Amino acid sequence: LSSEKYNIKRKDFGTIKSSDVSYFKSILNEGRVLTDENDVMPYNIDWIKNCRGQSTVVLKPQNTEEVSAILKYCNEKRLAVCPQGGNTGLVGGSVPVFDEIVLNFSLMNKIESLDDVSGALICEAGCILENLDNYVRERGLIMPLDLGAKGSCHIGGNASTNAGGLRLLRYGNLHGSILGIEAVKADGTVIDCLRALKKDNTGYHLKHLFIGSEGTLGFVTKVAVHCPVLPKAVNLGFFGVENFENILKLYKSAKSSLGEILSAFEMADFDSINSTVQNLNLPNPIADYPFYVLVETHGSDDAHDSEKLSRFLSKEMESGLIVDGTVTSEPSKMQTIWNLRESIAGAGLVVGYVFKYDVSIPLKNYYDLVPILRKKVGDKALIVCGYGHVGDGNIHINVTVPKYSQEIASVLEPYIFEEVSKLNGSISAEHGIGFRKPKYIHYSKDKSALQLMKDLKQLMDPNGILNPYKVLPDTI
Ligand code: FAD
Ligand code: 2HG
Ligand code: ZN
Structure with missing residues (x-):
């Protein structure tokens, strides 16, 4: 338990x-x-x-x-x-x-309305993200977020966790894309902030209280979301890279060469991809490399986008930043590559217990912790891997062990959080604090901020009935 x-x-x-x-x-x-x-x-x-x-x-x-x-x-x-x-x-x-x-x-899975001119979608909290994406795609739009859990996660859960995902780099986070929210407070009062306006400076921006507060301040019942236009041209590249320094150089180059069409820049180390190949039998379309990078473009002109991408590709193959790779615009091939990336989260679970860390670190230190942890846990771990959203400075570190052990837990925690804090990072970049991390929240929030969080909680949920034991630490 x-x-x-x-x-x-x-x-x-x-x-x-x-x-x-x-x-x-x-x-x-x-x-x-x-x-x-x-x-x-x-x-x-x-x-x-x-x-x-x-x-x-x-x-x-x-x-x-x-x-x-x-x-x-x-x-x-x-x-x-x-x-x-x-x-x-x-x-x-x-x-x-x-x-x-x-x-x-x-x-609570009803879609209420979609304005295909402004892109505003209004729906209930229990709509599954993938269902919403299919619905808006048929009408020339896409959802502003995409994540491996899209087939199950709800838009209300996404709002409550301020979910990031694979294209945050391009479409921003939910504090920007969620136009309005309807939520219910602990005492049953319905707070109606469900405007679908892009601009609304009428006093406090209350919707933000419910975005990312993980159900501790109120329950989200409806959302209004801004949906971007369905891109006419989509391309995906999957590249092998020799070392982490080259990933950063490649990211800089991708931003400069691809500009406004860059929609995702993800990385995974060898152990991440290998865990999906070994544990889930997924095919890797290229050979084994120390690191892999996934670059996606969303644009409106196929010829223009392909030309930009091939120029980027030939430049960086020549420079050696990209050692090998594949580029495709064929939907089934793109799906295979995305599937490889999105499956990393579940690959360790097949063989054991996974300690998951989801941190933001300045890019120059992005991968530093992975080799250190590999050394620290040694052969007690089956897999220690790092992957994530380079464009957002967010790395996921997964440490897979045969089964949960307090001994390994105490090697990892609070060590990881201390190191992240020293680097001015965040101990939770996108998954939230939930039940697992309230006692570590002080590594990323100082006392004055934690006190304000407590005051807000007291105001909105004086009896503390909403999702207790989560997010807020017992003492600050
Ligand atoms: P739940 O897991 O059911 O709940 C999450 C939190 O929100 C809980 O605290 C819950 O109490 C609260 N909550 C849920 N619904 C409501 C509501 N209506 N009102 C108030 N509180 C509510 N996350 C990312 O950010 N980026 C990723 O790329 C990503 N990839 C993932 C890939 C996989 C394979 C998996 C399994 C998870 C991934 N996640 C990712 C984590 C997770 O999918 C997200 O946090 C997602 O937003 C959770 O949505 P959910 O509907 O499943 O919420
Ligand atoms: C991802 O980016 C998710 O794949 C999951 O945020 C990360 O499971 C994880 O550690
Ligand atoms: Zn993620």
Whole structure:
């Protein structure tokens, strides 16, 4: 149990009674209140099977009014609630720790409107990202974010984690792309900030409180998202590179040569790609190299984009920055390459337990920690690999071991966070703090900032029922 592993005590919340279950059944209906142990179990376990809660009730509201009625009731009875989207979060935020009620958003999946001129999409929080992307693509637009979990994650979960992903470099983060939000506070009040305007300076920008706060300040029920235009020309290159210094040189060159059409610049080391080849049997279209780089372009003119890309390619093959590679605009081939990259996150899980770190570090130090950790954990680890979003200064370090061990955990933590802090980095670049990291948040937030976070929490959720044990540390 995660509560045992992390030595956490249950807070003084109410415990669920049969009268509570009857109330929930009266406002939802029988089928949308899960209480059978087997039915509830999957909602207690997170994607990496790192955290496991002990909830006995899962609620599946179908609209904002139902979310509001549930929270109003839970607030009065001091019942704690864990909001859950697609349950793809990687820091244990989406599952309960003890017996918190799970409020799952999967049935709130309606698209309300799409303005194909402005690009504003309005939909409910439980819409799956890939479904939204397919919907807007048919209408000449794309979603402004893309991530390996797109087939399961919800737009409400994306908003609540301020998810980054593979094209943040081009389309920016969700604080920019989310135009408006509807959310429900702990006491059931519906906060309507669901404007679909690009510009709106009428007082405090309240929507930002819900973006990235991981369900601790309110539950997101609807979002308005700005969707960029579907690119007419897409190209993808996958290159072998000799060393990390050359990746940085290549990034600089890609920005200068490809300019406005550059849409992704991702890297993976040999061990990252090798883990997908060995553990998931995925094909690597090129030979083995110490490092790999994935460069994507989104543009509006195929001839222009291909010409720019081939000029970049021939220049950098000649310079030696690119040792070998493949470039394609064929959808199935691009899919194979993206699949290789997106599968790294799950490749270690096939053979063991994965310690996952998701940090921002200044680019010159981006890869420094990987060889240091390799040395520190030695042959206790099956895989130590580094990969990520170079364009955003965000590296993912995965340390795979045969099974969870406190001994290895204490070699890695807090060491990694101390090093990241010394480099003025962030201990969580995109996955959030969740349940796994509140005790390390001080490495990236000072006391004054943490106190303001606590004050906001107190104001919006005075009984602390919204996603307890997550994000905020017990002491600051
Ligand atoms: P969940 O996992 O269900 O929840 C995440 C957090 O948000 C939890 O704290 C939960 O309580 C809260 N929450 C969920 N819904 C709501 C709501 N409606 N209102 C309030 N709070 C809510 N993340 C990235 O940033 N970039 C990546 O590239 C990336 N790639 C990934 C690849 C894979 C294969 C996997 C498994 C995960 C990846 N992630 C990535 C992490 C994860 O997918 C994102 O954090 C995603 O945004 C979570 O969405 P979700 O719907 O699954 O949310
Ligand atoms: C990615 O970029 C995700 O693939 C997941 O953010 C990273 O699992 C990880 O460590
Ligand atoms: Zn990532």
